[in-house]
Amino acid sequence: xxxxxxxxxxxxxxxxxxxxxxxxxxxxxxxxxxxxxxxxxxxxxxxxxxxxxxxxxxxxxxxxxxxxxxxxxxxxxxxxxxxxxxxxxxxxxxxxxxxxxxxxxxxxxxxxxxxxxxxxxxx
Amino acid sequence: xxxxxxxxxxxxxxxxxxxxxxxxxxxxxxxxxxxxxxxxxxxxxxxxxxxxxxxxxxxxxxxxxxxxxxxxxxxxxxxxxxxxxxxxxxxxxxxxxxxxxxxxxxxxxxxxxxxxxxxxxxx
Amino acid sequence: xxxxxxxxxxxxxxxxxxxxxxxxxxxxxxxxxxxxxxxxxxxxxxxxxxxxxxxxxxxxxxxxxxxxxxxxxxxxxxxxxxxxxxxxxxxxxxxxxxxxxxxxxxxxxxxxxxxxxxxxxxx
Amino acid sequence: xxxxxxxxxxxxxxxxxxxxxxxxxxxxxxxxxxxxxxxxxxxxxxxxxxxxxxxxxxxxxxxxxxxxxxxxxxxxxxxxxxxxxxxxxxxxxxxxxxxxxxxxxxxxxxxxxxxxxxxxxxx
DNA sequence: GTGGTCTAGACCACC
DNA sequence: GTGGTCTAGACCACA
Numbered sequence: 001x002x003x004x005x006x007x008x009x010x011x012x013x014x015x016x017x018x019x020x021x022x023x024x025x026x027x028x029x030x031x032x033x034x035x036x037x038x039x040x041x042x043x044x045x046x047x048x049x050x051x052x053x054x055x056x057x058x059x060x061x062x063x064x065x066x067x068x069x070x071x072x073x074x075x076x077x078x079x080x081x082x083x084x085x086x087x088x089x090x091x092x093x094x095x096x097x098x099x100x101x102x103x104x105x106x107x108x109x110x111x112x113x114x115x116x117x118x119x120x121x122x123x
Numbered sequence: 124x125x126x127x128x129x130x131x132x133x134x135x136x137x138x139x140x141x142x143x144x145x146x147x148x149x150x151x152x153x154x155x156x157x158x159x160x161x162x163x164x165x166x167x168x169x170x171x172x173x174x175x176x177x178x179x180x181x182x183x184x185x186x187x188x189x190x191x192x193x194x195x196x197x198x199x200x201x202x203x204x205x206x207x208x209x210x211x212x213x214x215x216x217x218x219x220x221x222x223x224x225x226x227x228x229x230x231x232x233x234x235x236x237x238x239x240x241x242x243x244x245x246x
Numbered sequence: 247x248x249x250x251x252x253x254x255x256x257x258x259x260x261x262x263x264x265x266x267x268x269x270x271x272x273x274x275x276x277x278x279x280x281x282x283x284x285x286x287x288x289x290x291x292x293x294x295x296x297x298x299x300x301x302x303x304x305x306x307x308x309x310x311x312x313x314x315x316x317x318x319x320x321x322x323x324x325x326x327x328x329x330x331x332x333x334x335x336x337x338x339x340x341x342x343x344x345x346x347x348x349x350x351x352x353x354x355x356x357x358x359x360x361x362x363x364x365x366x367x368x369x
Numbered sequence: 370x371x372x373x374x375x376x377x378x379x380x381x382x383x384x385x386x387x388x389x390x391x392x393x394x395x396x397x398x399x400x401x402x403x404x405x406x407x408x409x410x411x412x413x414x415x416x417x418x419x420x421x422x423x424x425x426x427x428x429x430x431x432x433x434x435x436x437x438x439x440x441x442x443x444x445x446x447x448x449x450x451x452x453x454x455x456x457x458x459x460x461x462x463x464x465x466x467x468x469x470x471x472x473x474x475x476x477x478x479x480x481x482x483x484x485x486x487x488x489x490x491x492x
Numbered sequence: 493g494t495g496g497t498c499t500a501g502a503c504c505a506c507c
Numbered sequence: 508g509t510g511g512t513c514t515a516g517a518c519c520a521c522a
Contacts, residue, residue, distance in 0.1 A: 036494085044514090068494065081226070097240045113220075168436075419510080423511095433510070438508090
């Protein structure tokens with residue numbers, strides 16, 4: 001795990017779990033790594049991991065069993081998908097279109113870029 | 124002018140000028156507001172405006188005449204457009220496609236959203 | 247048996263016996279379930295049940311016969327009632343009144359809520 | 370400010386502001402002490418204060434102006450009152466009645482206790 | 493072993 | 508000056 005420098009680590013960890021849940025690498029009631037274990041794994045302070053887990057709990061994405069660890073919630077995938085979709089439609093998309101229109105890029109141009117991107121990804 | 128709280132104000136002001144230049148609301152050699160005037164107008168600390176102007180100067184988008192004020196540079200539009208385009212293609216677009224694919228949104232769906240957005244904007 | 251996550255499980259188990267004794271579901275010299283049996287029943291670690299039983303013994307609410315099991319003490323009901331009463335009057339009640347006064351709820355309003363609660367309970 | 374030992378400090382600080390807002394000691398758009406200032410005042414680590422402020426922000430009770438400090442939100446009082454009321458009715462009250470009924474205390478008895486409590490408070 | 497809280501101290505971006 | 512983030516290290520209650 002390597003972190004970008006322009007976003008806080010704890011948010012990147014949160015995002016990491018969001019992605020994992022959407023890709024169904026984590027399923028409902030799976031146990032996620034303990035705070036300490038992940039801290040060692042990601043070479044990060046336990047407090048930082050803790051902060052992510054707290055956020056995920058507040059979002060209802062994971063739940064805690066006392067003394068046992070943290071587990072993926074039942075409706076986690078739906079919750080994450082819904083929130084991500086909202087963020088995308090309400091803030092990312094308008095900003096994106098705004099930039100596009102200012103730069104004179106048309107929607108139809110996107111298809112070309114998209115297939116390029118898809119190609120690179122497979123490599 | 125109302126500012127989002129998740130990005131620094133001076134960057135938002137910088138962005139404001141970028142947009143204005145691309146839309147040709149500001150043209151080469153136009154005088155832009157004095158630091159103090161804009162600070163009052165935007166209800167912001169003069170230091171913050173100053174920081175924007177410094178950044179714009181570094182980018183070669185505006186130039187300063189001592190005692191007279193700040194003015195849009197000759198090649199401003201090209202500079203801004205070029206940099207914005209690069210940022211867009213290199214960082215915004217891939218991230219955008221990534222989110223789209225995770226959410227199961229196709230490129231063809233974008234046309235619908237785009238016309239919606241265009242409609243709202245006119246209102 | 248389902249446990250809240252904001253209080254330790256062993257205290258909830260202790261409380262469970264307190265209630266049972268006050269309601270006279272458990273009477274003096276009744277045998278209570280073995281540690282293992284209750285652990286299975288409650289889907290809980292035996293250590294956790296053990297901790298409850300230890301606490302109940304300290305309180306003089308149950309006693310142990312080696313090799314036979316744990317039994318309700320002679321004066322159990324009085325002990326529990328006395329302690330509960332003290333806790334209620336000294337800590338619960340003042341806090342309760344404090345919240346009430348801040349929220350602008352009057353004592354006379356309580357009667358309404360009380361009958362509501364009684365109704366729900368019977369259902 | 371002296372803290373109880375059975376609840377985490379950051380929650381007690383949060384609660385302190387809740388109370389202050391309900392009592393209208395803090396009103397909308399008032400500036401609250403800086404993280405550092407309060408930390409010194411309460412003889413607590415800045416991180417602990419920070420945690421409270423973060424929670425209050427999430428609750429929509431305070432808002433932040435970059436570099437200027439934290440301020441009471443417009444609808445703060447309503448938000449706090451609503452949440453407190455819900456907590457009280459949904460969890461405190463039933464538990465309270467439950468204990469009362471087990472202890473054989475009647476609603477009418479409360480009036481006596483209430484006037485006692487009121488008396489003590491004035492002293 | 494698990495999470496939860498707190499301190500001390502540091503660094504950064506921002507106003 | 509303001510908040511925000513992170514590290515290091517510690518202690519506690521709990522399962």
